[in-house]
Amino acid sequence: MARVVASSCSRLMPFCDSRAPFPAHSPQFRLPVHQVGEHLGERDEELRVSRHERLPADLSGENGLNNPKYFVSRKLHTLLRCLTYQRLSNIQASAVPFERLAARTAPFWRTTNAEHPYTPLAVHNLKPYNHVQGTHQIERFFRVAAGLDVGKEDIKRYYEFGDPK
Amino acid sequence: MAQRTARANERVRAEVCDLPLTKGQQESVHAFEAMDIDIGLERILDKTVPEPQIDRPYGDETEALLPASTDGLSLARARTFKIIDPETKHPATEQWECAFRVFDLLL
Numbered sequence: 001m002a003r004v005v006a007s008s009c010s011r012l013m014p015f016c017d018s019r020a021p022f023p024a025h026s027p028q029f030r031l032p033v034h035q036v037g038e039h040l041g042e043r044d045e046e047l048r049v050s051r052h053e054r055l056p057a058d059l060s061g062e063n064g065l066n067n068p069k070y071f072v073s074r075k076l077h078t079l080l081r082c083l084t085y086q087r088l089s090n091i092q093a094s095a096v097p098f099e100r101l102a103a104r105t106a107p108f109w110r111t112t113n114a115e116h117p118y119t120p121l122a123v124h125n126l127k128p129y130n131h132v133q134g135t136h137q138i139e140r141f142f143r144v145a146a147g148l149d150v151g152k153e154d155i156k157r158y159y160e161f162g163d164p165k
Numbered sequence: 166m167a168q169r170t171a172r173a174n175e176r177v178r179a180e181v182c183d184l185p186l187t188k189g190q191q192e193s194v195h196a197f198e199a200m201d202i203d204i205g206l207e208r209i210l211d212k213t214v215p216e217p218q219i220d221r222p223y224g225d226e227t228e229a230l231l232p233a234s235t236d237g238l239s240l241a242r243a244r245t246f247k248i249i250d251p252e253t254k255h256p257a258t259e260q261w262e263c264a265f266r267v268f269d270l271l272l
Contacts, residue, residue, distance in 0.1 A: 134209030141206045145243040149255050157261050158242070 178224045186234060193237035210235055
């Protein structure tokens with residue numbers, strides 16, 4: 001499991017769910033955020049384990065959870081909100097990158113049941129979301145460069161091809 | 166490749182001369198820069214350039230050149246479609262695969 005570091009609590013304060021804030025002394029709030037790169041393997045392990053967590057009976061149906069794929073602890077959920085799919089190993093210890101990361105990733109982690117902070121949270125997608133940016137610019141670029149009209153699928157292919165290269 | 170070249174030349178950091186940039190790619194970079202003035206794609210591509218897994222750090226100049234090399238590749242990729250089929254307007258899946266194969270051979 002990831003190492004618990006108490007000193008990192010304050011850095012994550014702005015990114016907690018304001019509707020159900022965690023007390024600072026809560027052990028679930030202590031995250032190894034300042035050594036994300038070093039603990040990447042441990043985090044992967046943590047993610048893997050979380051996929052096998054079972055759906056609690058009291059969260060099925062009546063709380064508005066429409067068949068979420070995964071349930072994770074709030075600790076892991078907070079971790080997920082701070083993850084970025086691309087530059088995970090390069091996250092530095094300052095609050096600014098985390099602010100950006102949280103702003104970028106938060107919309108894609110759908111959570112429910114915020115009134116009960118200690119119950120597992122529903123997450124619809126644990127896979128990193130490859131956010132496509134600059135659709136208009138890419139369309140225009142292809143038009144100017146080669147007289148091509150590209151669609152959404154083409155832009156997706158463009159990114160898929162460009163990333164590894 | 167830059168890492169390997171830097172290691173072979175016993176450099177502590179990967180410098181610009183270690184990057185495997187061909188003449189054609191450099192020309193693509195310049196063409197992209199000239200074209201991108203009013204499109205603004207460069208700042209978007211800069212964000213998407215993945216951090217390479219490295220064992221030697223990049224020099225400042227090298228690091229600044231990495232996004233530009235990606236930009237040059239983008240232009241080359243766009244022009245590849247016209248070489249594959251000069252009449253094409255909407256690249257089909259087969260043409261994308263052709264372009265992939267061409268780049269896989271060259272890069």
